[in-house]
Amino acid sequence: MIYPKVTPMKCLLTVILTSLTLAVFILSSNELSPSLLIVSRIFNPEIRVNYTPGDFVKYMYLEPANESYCNFNYKLLNDFTFDGEYIDYGPELGKNSPYRVIYNVISAKATTDIPKVTYATHVSADFMYYLPELVRYWDGFISVTAFVPDTDVALVLEQINQYCHCLPGMSRVSLHFAYSITTVPLLRNIYFNKPVTCEVADSSKIETYRHTNDSVIYPINVCRNAARTASLTENVMVSDIQLMPSEGLARKFLDMIDQYKLYDCSRNVYVLPIFEVEANEEIPRRKSQLVELLRENKAVYFHKLICTHCQKFPGIETWLRTTPSDIVEPLVSARREVPYHRWEPIYIGTKAEPFYNEMLSWEGLQDKMLQMLEMCLMEYKFVILDGAFLVHWPGIKKKQNQQNEEQWRDPFKKQNSNEYAKILMNLLSRYDAKSECKPY
Numbered sequence: 555m556i557y558p559k560v561t562p563m564k565c566l567l568t569v570i571l572t573s574l575t576l577a578v579f580i581l582s583s584n585e586l587s588p589s590l591l592i593v594s595r596i597f598n599p600e601i602r603v604n605y606t607p608g609d610f611v612k613y614m615y616l617e618p619a620n621e622s623y624c625n626f627n628y629k630l631l632n633d634f635t636f637d638g639e640y641i642d643y644g645p646e647l648g649k650n651s652p653y654r655v656i657y658n659v660i661s662a663k664a665t666t667d668i669p670k671v672t673y674a675t676h677v678s679a680d681f682m683y684y685l686p687e688l689v690r691y692w693d694g695f696i697s698v699t700a701f702v703p704d705t706d707v708a709l710v711l712e713q714i715n716q717y718c719h720c721l722p723g724m725s726r727v728s729l730h731f732a733y734s735i736t737t738v739p740l741l742r743n744i745y746f747n748k749p750v751t752c753e754v755a756d757s758s759k760i761e762t763y764r765h766t767n768d769s770v771i772y773p774i775n776v777c778r779n780a781a782r783t784a785s786l787t788e789n790v791m792v793s794d795i796q797l798m799p800s801e802g803l804a805r806k807f808l809d810m811i812d813q814y815k816l817y818d819c820s821r822n823v824y825v826l827p828i829f830e831v832e833a834n835e836e837i838p839r840r841k842s843q844l845v846e847l848l849r850e851n852k853a854v855y856f857h858k859l860i861c862t863h864c865q866k867f868p869g870i871e872t873w874l875r876t877t878p879s880d881i882v883e884p885l886v887s888a889r890r891e892v893p894y895h896r897w898e899p900i901y902i903g904t905k906a907e908p909f910y911n912e913m914l915s916w917e918g919l920q921d922k923m924l925q926m927l928e929m930c931l932m933e934y935k936f937v938i939l940d941g942a943f944l945v946h947w948p949g950i951k952k953k954q955n956q957q958n959e960e961q962w963r964d965p966f967k968k969q970n971s972n973e974y975a976k977i978l979m980n981l982l983s984r985y986d987a988k989s990e991c992k993p994y
């Protein structure tokens with residue numbers, strides 16, 4: 555098959571994909587080459603391979619540095635209280651919410667050579683060890699909001715402090731705090747000195763406050779909104795911290811924007827396909843490596859096995875067929891309309907996109923659905939990127955692991971669906987209804 559060659563055009567992709575006719579527009583011009591089957595899987599030969607997040611740090615940086623690579627603000631780490639004038643709010647609900655935010659507990663040191671795209675994300679004390687991996691894999695800025703109820707704040711700071719003495723890339727990271735007024739962070743008589751080692755602890759083994767108090771809920775969207783709002787760049791990808799970006803993504807994305815002259819394309823966002831890879835495989839860095847794993851059934855698209863439609867993205871067959879390339883290019887454009895009305899893509903957008911709804915909890919699931927619905931009503935175009943992707947770490951989620959997980963969520967799901975109904979009413983009063991944009 556010969557694919558048509560397409561010349562760059564402004565705010566491209568005149569293709570309108572309607573609900574049922576998923577026309578696919580292919581921008582690549584090459585046939586799949588058999589030689590691409592032979593790819594090297596050795597990414598960092600000097601580093602011993604191990605599959606616990608953060609493990610690479612001790613091989614790369616043998617000794618903690620005397621100085622911290624991070625800019626701590628508000629007299630952190632040693633003289634800080636939770637009643638200063640720096641106490642702020644979530645961007646969507648502001649003072650009307652039970653949550654508080656402290657922006658820029660650490661502020662990134664912006665230097666000119668860092669690609670101006672921010673990976674905005676959220677974290678709790680027991681997921682901290684993914685942060686060093688993001689610093690390693692993401693070449694732009696990172697803006698992360700940590701949820702820090704009660705004593706969890708110390709657990710977060712202790713880990714951050716270590717990373718700040720071990721990883722020079724931590725200078726690209728901004729850190730913010732979010733918490734509920736019912737469980738204000740406690741930080742008493744804790745002093746953070748130079749760590750003794752760069753061996754990153756397994757955060758998942760940490761006994762967090764959140765796990766001891768069942769009524770603490772994770773305000774995932776307060777964290778997302780805060781991280782996005784505080785990012786130093788206009789281009790932002792709001793993502794989950796276990797999603798590892800392909801090689802040089804921030805830089806390659808900006809190259810694409812330049813090459814295709816995609817400036818001032820408001821209501822365009824750029825979607826990263828998401829995959830899962832077997833736990834004993836290395837995280838693929840290039841599409842050619844990922845495609846090989848897919849062929850060997852060692853990788854699948856995200857959540858294929860537990861929710862076939864959730865992340866199955868428009869154009870997936872084309873994406874898999876096009877020549878694995880190291881440059882990032884637009885592949886197809888779609889709207890989030892029926893049958894993709896349950897789709898929750900991760901995309902590179904700007905700070906101008908609708909907020910995530912701050913009353914929806916992580917526990918109650920479907921926390922991004924209303925933002926996506928709003929984007930459907932606003933007629934956003936979702937441009938699928940070729941040559942770029944995210945890999946969910948660790949392993950491939952199978953159906954069996956899911957069963958037990960579900961029951962404890964029931965009260966939270968109920969709470970989310972109550973909030974959902976309220977927010978939906980508000981949304982529908984602000985936009986014209988569209989039959990293609992289904993709320994459920």
Ligand SMILES: *[C@@H]1O[C@H](CO)[C@@H](O)[C@H](O)[C@H]1NC(C)=O
Binds near residue numbers: 620
């Ligand atoms: C770090 O501090 C220690 C103790 O103060 C000192 O002996 C060492 O030379 C310092 N290392 C560097 C690289 O400055």
Ligand SMILES: *[C@@H]1O[C@H](CO)[C@@H](O)[C@H](O)[C@H]1NC(C)=O
Binds near residue numbers: 737768769770
């Ligand atoms: C548990 O969390 C709830 C809600 O955040 C809070 O109101 C309550 O005081 C906490 N319980 C304890 C024992 O800290």
